[in-house]
Amino acid sequence: MANIGTVSYWDLIKNGIIAENTIFKLALSLCPSIAVTNNLKNGVLMGVAVLFVQTMVNVTIALMRKVIHPKIRLPIFMLVISGWVTVTDMSMAAVFPDVYKQMGLYIQLIVAFASILARAEMFASKNKVTPSMVDGIGMGLGFLFALTVISFFRELLGKGSLWGVAIVHTKPLLMMILPAGGFFAVGILMAFFNWIDIRFFKKSAAVSHH
Amino acid sequence: MSAEFTKLFELFIAASLINNFVFTRFLGLCIFFGVSKKMETAVGMSITFTAVMMISASLSWVIFTYLMVPLGITFLKIIVFIGVVAGFVQASDTIMRKVAPGLYYKLGIYLALISTNCIILAVPLINAGEHYTFIQSLVFGLGSGIGFAIALIIMASIREKLELADVPTPFRGLPMAFVVTGLIALAFTGFSGLITL
Numbered sequence: 001m002a003n004i005g006t007v008s009y010w011d012l013i014k015n016g017i018i019a020e021n022t023i024f025k026l027a028l029s030l031c032p033s034i035a036v037t038n039n040l041k042n043g044v045l046m047g048v049a050v051l052f053v054q055t056m057v058n059v060t061i062a063l064m065r066k067v068i069h070p071k072i073r074l075p076i077f078m079l080v081i082s083g084w085v086t087v088t089d090m091s092m093a094a095v096f097p098d099v100y101k102q103m104g105l106y107i108q109l110i111v112a113f114a115s116i117l118a119r120a121e122m123f124a125s126k127n128k129v130t131p132s133m134v135d136g137i138g139m140g141l142g143f144l145f146a147l148t149v150i151s152f153f154r155e156l157l158g159k160g161s162l163w164g165v166a167i168v169h170t171k172p173l174l175m176m177i178l179p180a181g182g183f184f185a186v187g188i189l190m191a192f193f194n195w196i197d198i199r200f201f202k203k204s205a206a207v208s209h210h
Numbered sequence: 211m212s213a214e215f216t217k218l219f220e221l222f223i224a225a226s227l228i229n230n231f232v233f234t235r236f237l238g239l240c241i242f243f244g245v246s247k248k249m250e251t252a253v254g255m256s257i258t259f260t261a262v263m264m265i266s267a268s269l270s271w272v273i274f275t276y277l278m279v280p281l282g283i284t285f286l287k288i289i290v291f292i293g294v295v296a297g298f299v300q301a302s303d304t305i306m307r308k309v310a311p312g313l314y315y316k317l318g319i320y321l322a323l324i325s326t327n328c329i330i331l332a333v334p335l336i337n338a339g340e341h342y343t344f345i346q347s348l349v350f351g352l353g354s355g356i357g358f359a360i361a362l363i364i365m366a367s368i369r370e371k372l373e374l375a376d377v378p379t380p381f382r383g384l385p386m387a388f389v390v391t392g393l394i395a396l397a398f399t400g401f402s403g404l405i406t407l
Contacts (some may be wrong), residue, residue: 031328034236078296082289090285108288108335112328114240179234187381187388194382195224 009134016138017145021193032106033147034182035121040163043151044144045099049088049107051140054116056084056170061124068125077120078111117138157181159175218349221342225353228404231329232361233395242361243387245320253359258320259392260355262302263333266295267351270334271344284338291334299324313329329354364394 029127060080061068068076089107093100100107110116119139124132155162158176175181231237245255249267270291278284303321324330337347342380368390377386 030239031237075296078292079289082292086285086288089288103334105335105339109237109328109331111288111292112331119336175396177238177394178399180392180399182236183392183395187385187392190388191378191380191385194385200382201302 009131012131012134013138013141016135017142018138020139021142021146023059030186031112031151032103032109034144034179034186035106036103037147037151037154037182037185038158038177039155039161040148042099042103044146045092045096045148046103046106047140047144049092050110050113050116050147051137053081053084053110054140054143055133055136056087057081057116057120058124058132059129060084062127062129062132066137073121073125073168074117077117077125078188081113081116081120082111115143120153141166145190148184150189152153153189154181154185218346221346221349222353222356225350225400226357226360227401229365230357230361230398230401231332231354232358233391233398234402235332237332238327238358240263241323241327242358242365242391243312244323245385246362246365246387247369249363249366249370252362254317255320255323256355256359257361258317258351259324259327259329261331262295262299262321262324263355263358264348264351265302267333267337267347268344269298270294271337271342271347274334274338275344287338288331291331294334295330296326312365315404329358361394365391368394 032046033127036046057077059082061077064076064080085108088110089104092107093104119135123135127135152162157173158178158181160172173181176185216246225231229235232239232242241255246249273290273294274287278287278290299321303314306317306321333351335345337350342350365387369387372386372390381389
């Protein structure tokens, strides 16, 4: 995906959400995703944080792409990413202190996201600002979508509530909000998306096999 | 002295078993799934990882305590810690190549994978946040390395058998690995409450 050519912005966004969805297809940046998805609010906020960082990093790198020397581009990318993560980290601590207490560490770990680094390298360093921004938004939305789906199921099944509002007045599967449940949820959801791919798009299992 | 030692022991058990970085904190997953397919890669990665972990934990601690706190720039810790890890990995890569080429031949590839690993960044961040002393940081780093090693080795032994099992098509590969990890995580939940702090 080096040059966009005649790919439209809408395609870029669709790509980030479906075809190259960070979590379900590329299986990257999984760590924080499972950790914070035990309820819907945390999952969504984490997704928004990643969306923000991804977009801003893409924009910054695209703006700077002509002046970055190829040999030191990786450290520069890391610097840009850590800068934006620090901004997000501090903003989150100021605006949502109670959520931050639970997932502060994972917000800081956004800096290690292979997906953001890979996107900066593959796309933002080679394309203009607006397409890079749209690509960042697309990938970020894909991440947000994935986190929302995962946390939706985990909170509903584990606590019987959504965003803190009780829907079912029992706790069906407590396990779901434990770490183990996180793994199950992602595994099953990944398999589900694979199944959709196989059934409707006749592709072989699309998740990377490392 | 014995109270201190007990605290160190608790930290070690906490980092390796109770709050195992892979099964309870969900960190280091990318590498975890990538390297756990075969036992030899799992063992190689465990050794490299624990070594890098301990050294970067100590380096970060020294820089944080003696440089960043006095200067009041602790909010830069994310950037600095990543820099420390990346620099250290790069340095050890170069040094190993010259000094111990045999060792490098076996373990060198894991070094590159480690540099953007969540755990490597998480441990110094936790150390800084909890204000551990130097020895405590070191022990915490050691515990996390051992915990990661345990996770890798368990996973590798299972996955080697899993290759031969009859897995439904949508589940093949990564989804199944996740479910298996979930089962192990469930078992590890048994450790919670082992040490009441």
